[in-house]
Amino acid sequence: MAKQRMLQFVTVGRETPEKRDASVRAQDFNEIYREFAIPKAEEQAGRCSQCGVPYCQSHCPLHNNIPDWLRLTAEGRLQEAYEIAQSTNTFPEICGRICPQDRLCEGNCVIEQSGHGTVTIGSVEKFVTDTAWDMGWVKPIRPHSERTESVGIIGAGPGGLAAADFLRRKGVQVTIYDRYDRAGGLMTYGIPGFKLEKDVVMNRIKQLEDGGVQFVLNCTVGEDLSFDAIRGKHDAVVIATGVYKTRDLMGPGSGAEGIVRAIDYLTVSNRKSFGDEVPEYDSGELNAEGKRVVVIGGGDTAMDCVRTAIRQGAVSVKCLYRRDRANMPGSQREVANAEEEGVEFVWLAAPKGFTASGAVEGVMVQRMRLGAPDATGRQSPELIEGADYVEEADLVIKALGFEPEDIPGLWNVPELEVTRWGTIKADFRTHATSLPGVYAVGDIVRGASLVVWAIRDGREAAEAILTYLGQPVAAVAAE
Numbered sequence: 495m496a497k498q499r500m501l502q503f504v505t506v507g508r509e510t511p512e513k514r515d516a517s518v519r520a521q522d523f524n525e526i527y528r529e530f531a532i533p534k535a536e537e538q539a540g541r542c543s544q545c546g547v548p549y550c551q552s553h554c555p556l557h558n559n560i561p562d563w564l565r566l567t568a569e570g571r572l573q574e575a576y577e578i579a580q581s582t583n584t585f586p587e588i589c590g591r592i593c594p595q596d597r598l599c600e601g602n603c604v605i606e607q608s609g610h611g612t613v614t615i616g617s618v619e620k621f622v623t624d625t626a627w628d629m630g631w632v633k634p635i636r637p638h639s640e641r642t643e644s645v646g647i648i649g650a651g652p653g654g655l656a657a658a659d660f661l662r663r664k665g666v667q668v669t670i671y672d673r674y675d676r677a678g679g680l681m682t683y684g685i686p687g688f689k690l691e692k693d694v695v696m697n698r699i700k701q702l703e704d705g706g707v708q709f710v711l712n713c714t715v716g717e718d719l720s721f722d723a724i725r726g727k728h729d730a731v732v733i734a735t736g737v738y739k740t741r742d743l744m745g746p747g748s749g750a751e752g753i754v755r756a757i758d759y760l761t762v763s764n765r766k767s768f769g770d771e772v773p774e775y776d777s778g779e780l781n782a783e784g785k786r787v788v789v790i791g792g793g794d795t796a797m798d799c800v801r802t803a804i805r806q807g808a809v810s811v812k813c814l815y816r817r818d819r820a821n822m823p824g825s826q827r828e829v830a831n832a833e834e835e836g837v838e839f840v841w842l843a844a845p846k847g848f849t850a851s852g853a854v855e856g857v858m859v860q861r862m863r864l865g866a867p868d869a870t871g872r873q874s875p876e877l878i879e880g881a882d883y884v885e886e887a888d889l890v891i892k893a894l895g896f897e898p899e900d901i902p903g904l905w906n907v908p909e910l911e912v913t914r915w916g917t918i919k920a921d922f923r924t925h926a927t928s929l930p931g932v933y934a935v936g937d938i939v940r941g942a943s944l945v946v947w948a949i950r951d952g953r954e955a956a957e958a959i960l961t962y963l964g965q966p967v968a969a970v971a972a973e
């Protein structure tokens with residue numbers, strides 16, 4: 495695995511299939527590591543001009559100390575670079591892989607803005623941290639002293655895990671409850687393995703377990719265990735449940751077989767990559783092999799679906815989006831990757847229903863044009879009369895975004911205040927909710943967002959909880 499990752503670094507400046515093939519042909523790990531990977535990392539890191547106005551850092555949600563770890567990498571001081579990278583980030587190797595860097599750190603690199611191509615900050619972050627794992631520099635958490643107070647965290651996604659990491663380092667007892675059988679949230683069951691290898695996520699979870707974080711899995715709060723019971727058991731609680739209610743499509747034929755939700759499709763695909771028994775995949779229900787696939791939506795989830803379908807051996811993969819390329823919410827880098835892999839984008843196309851005879855046979859498409867910009871500045875799509883047609887399909891994947899579940903209703907806790915969008919109301923700095931001692935982080939507060947923002951929330955909530963708990967009541971020396 496180390497070899498695989500190292501090879502990926504060598505090719506990751508801007509990946510192309512040719513570069514990926516070349517990486518597969520490469521043979522000797524040590525040779526590649528010495529001759530290519532380290533020099534490549536040093537060369538990239540050395541391109542940082544140490545400009546003194548680190549826009550990269552201010553546009554990283556974690557305010558990672560990017561110039562410092564780039565400088566250390568350029569000097570070959572990888573362990574020190576790793577120490578700095580991980581001091582602000584629970585999952586540097588994960589962010590290095592999946593942050594939309596073009597919108598964050600790299601998009602604001604002054605070298606990029608002067609037209610010379612960004613320093614590939616994410617790739618260096620990933621390389622440095624992967625090297626740290628391979629070299630044994632990543633250690634289990636060992637707090638200086640143990641505290642008696644405990645914090646219960648509901649949701650084992652990046653928000654909950656980051657809070658757990660920071661609290662555990664201060665000796666707080668931490669238990670994480672999650673309804674799934676594996677921790678990691680969308681990092682485990684949402685984001686596909688070709689973007690984020692699952693062993694990378696599992697290594698971090700094991701590190702937390704080894705550091706004393708307790709995981710209670712297969713436990714749906716509100717069903718298997720009440721929210722009140724968790725509050726009664728812990729000194730503080732963090733809600734980090736993410737957003738999972740799928741925006742739906744109505745219209746004729748919308749209940750036909752073969753029209754599926756993106757989250758179900760991706761979860762099944764990820765389960766398969768863990769080697770699980772997955773009847774929905776084996777039966778073909780949630781498997782694109784040999785099918786004409788149409789994905790509806792223009793965000794990153796849609797991009798993950800189209801790219802997964804290609805890998806599963808779909809006959810054709812089309813992505814329908816009601817605006818044009820310039821107005822789509824997903825990362826342009828992801829669109830380029832998908833196009834390169836053979837996905838066809840049908841811009842300015844909105845579904846109005848489905849043709850089906852039991853199973854879906856096609857999507858009834860309305861052609862659109864862009865009108866005047868709305869209040870947000872985005873041009874609104876307008877219908878072109880008489881231009882409808884049917885896009886043939888055997889599998890239709892709905893990737894229209896996610897909304898929060900009704901947490902106060904499901905958990906019988908009406909005092910927990912939510913916004914008009916149903917997200918939990920929390921202080922933007924401390925993440926405290928309307929309930930004393932209860933904090934909320936990640937997508938359940940922000941709406942569908944990013945891993946790096948969930949990590950930031952988790953870190954900030956942990957700091958606020960430490961203040962709330964006060965000085966350690968009965969500190970005991972750690973072993």
Ligand SMILES: Cc1cc2nc3c(=O)[nH]c(=O)nc-3n(C[C@H](O)[C@H](O)[C@H](O)COP(=O)(O)OP(=O)(O)OC[C@H]3O[C@@H](n4cnc5c(N)ncnc54)[C@H](O)[C@@H]3O)c2cc1C
Pocket residue numbers: 592593594648649650651652653654671672673674677678679680681684685686689713714715716734735736737760794795798935936937938942943944945946948
């Ligand atoms: C397909 C897809 C691709 C994405 N790709 C990227 C990407 O490339 N880069 C990026 O930065 N972000 C990406 N994101 C967004 C990112 O995954 C989320 O913003 C992030 O995971 C949110 O973290 P979280 O901790 O708030 O919630 P989640 O990761 O959603 O974790 C929430 C956890 O809470 C658990 N839970 C929910 N309800 C209960 C309950 N009642 N009881 C017990 N447990 C419960 C869930 O099982 C889950 O494990 C993607 C999202 C999707 C859907």
Ligand code: SF4
Pocket residue numbers: 553554555556557558560583589590593595598599600615616619946
């Ligand atoms: S965490 Fe994300 S935004 Fe911050 S430096 Fe790393 S890749 Fe860039």
